[in-house]
């Protein structure tokens with residue numbers, strides 16, 4: 001980022017559109033998509049007032065995908081609403097209602113649009129895309145910023161520390177998907193490669209899918225993990241798992257995300273015959289007191305980021321056991337606290353049955 005331009009903010013952005021009405025310019029020093037507070041959006045040549053409803057007039061298919069997405073529902077989602085009720089702060093509002101001023105309660109519109117078209121694509125009076133386009137009749141100039149095709153477009157909201165004064169260290173990362181991505185085997189693939197795949201458009205062309213579906217798409221979750229082997233011995237079920245087609249830890253994102261690896265003794269018809277053994281892949285946090293005051297720290301991280309073998313203890317007499325790898329939006333105790341049924345908030349990403357031969361002595 002070149003410092004001069006960034007410092008003058010959207011007035012500089014306005015200058016860009018004035019100088020490029022017919023040609024569509026390239027830029028690499030505009031503000032990237034990020035939390036509020038943001039520069040005001042201004043009427044755009046060929047578009048008018050930049051509202052999501054207006055974008056949808058001409059980009060109907062993308063708008064339909066976005067409407068069903070968690071980006072659009074970032075404020076109205078019932079799980080967010082429950083969590084926010086305990087922590088009504090501008091810190092939460094700046095990412096979950098980023099089109100408004102985070103120092104006050106969001107307007108009806110900001111709640112309804114969540115992470116909006118304008119959040120990611122409008123800077124001042126400009127539409128910004130990953131490539132520059134000249135205005136076509138019935139369209140508008142697009143300022144091309146190649147960084148929109150890279151993880152930089154996601155970094156502002158998907159990697160951040162717990163709230164608190166910047167001098168209060170150590171301070172754990174609340175989400176760190178970008179750093180996990182850099183360490184992953186898919187580091188060379190952009191987030192967009194997996195989360196915005198090209199899909200067919202009605203007009204015969206293609207466009208980048210804007211539904212960003214993970215929770216609503218069990219097939220994406222199923223690709224996250226590869227089960228390399230399962231065996232049942234006396235006293236334990238052993239399961240070897242490895243990251244699948246994924247670009248960060250499994251699970252990633254929110255502090256409460258976790259994965260349960262379960263084994264349950266079953267009879268020949270699959271009915272449970274004893275207690276389940278469970279291993280949790282997730283993060284745990286605590287609070288330490290430094291001379292400057294309390295700070296959040298990460299106590300441990302058992303999420304999947306490399307191949308791993310997990311042993312689940314079962315009664316030694318077990319000859320048949322069902323195993324499951326289950327993604328959970330929140331731990332069962334948190335679901336209970338929020339009066340949500342955890343079974344509605346989890347997705348089985350892999351499962352099977354393991355058996356072992358037992359020698360019968362006479």
Ligand code: HEC
Pocket residue numbers: 046047050051052054055056057058059117118121122127128129130131133136137138139140142
């Ligand atoms: C009056 C119709 C119209 C409106 C309103 C409109 N657009 Fe567009 N937009 C177009 C047309 C036409 C193109 C050029 C498509 C092409 O050349 O493939 C385009 C191109 C784009 C592109 C670049 C596409 C690419 O292929 O690289 C982006 C991003 C975009 N618009 C975003 C928006 C956003 C965000 C809004 C709302 C603020 C918006 N548009 C409002 C008609 C419109």
Ligand code: HEC
Pocket residue numbers: 035070077079080083084087089091092093094095096156157158159160252253254257329
């Ligand atoms: C810097 C941006 C940012 C801030 C600040 C932020 N969040 Fe989030 N939040 C996100 C992102 C990005 C996700 C999506 C991660 C995922 O899907 O796992 C998310 C996910 C969540 C989820 C899970 C939603 C779901 O669909 O399961 C909850 C609940 C949540 N946030 C609550 C909060 C609360 C409460 C605050 C304030 C204390 C807050 N967030 C502050 C960016 C932010």
Ligand code: HEC
Pocket residue numbers: 033034035070071073074075077080095096098115119120153154155156157158191192195212213214215216
């Ligand atoms: C302005 C902030 C912001 C930006 C920029 C942003 N996101 Fe998000 N994203 C969020 C928030 C907030 C949520 C969580 C919404 C919720 O569940 O409440 C989220 C959720 C998601 C989810 C979870 C969907 C699901 O079904 O669980 C994915 C995937 C995602 N974002 C990918 C991306 C990618 C890829 C980019 C970059 C191209 C990006 N996001 C840019 C704020 C942002």
Ligand code: HEC
Pocket residue numbers: 151154158177178181186189190191192193194195214215220221223224245246247248249250251252253254257
């Ligand atoms: C190689 C493919 C791939 C790449 C690259 C990738 N992801 Fe993912 N992502 C996945 C899969 C598979 C899942 C589902 C498993 C999970 O939730 O961890 C997922 C899940 C997510 C979720 C949802 C978490 C939740 O619990 O709701 C977010 C947010 C996300 N990715 C953001 C990103 C961001 C940001 C980047 C780039 C820094 C990125 N991803 C790169 C494959 C990928």
Ligand code: HEC
Pocket residue numbers: 033052055056059062063064066071115116117118119120121129130148149150153192196206207208210
């Ligand atoms: C979370 C951020 C985010 C949101 C919200 C978002 N977009 Fe995008 N959009 C992107 C990114 C990033 C790209 C560029 C992807 C690339 O080129 O790799 C893109 C690409 C596009 C394109 C070009 C599509 C193509 O085929 O290359 C259009 C048009 C577009 N967006 C319109 C919209 C409209 C309209 C909305 C609202 C309905 C919207 N976007 C919401 C991030 C977002």
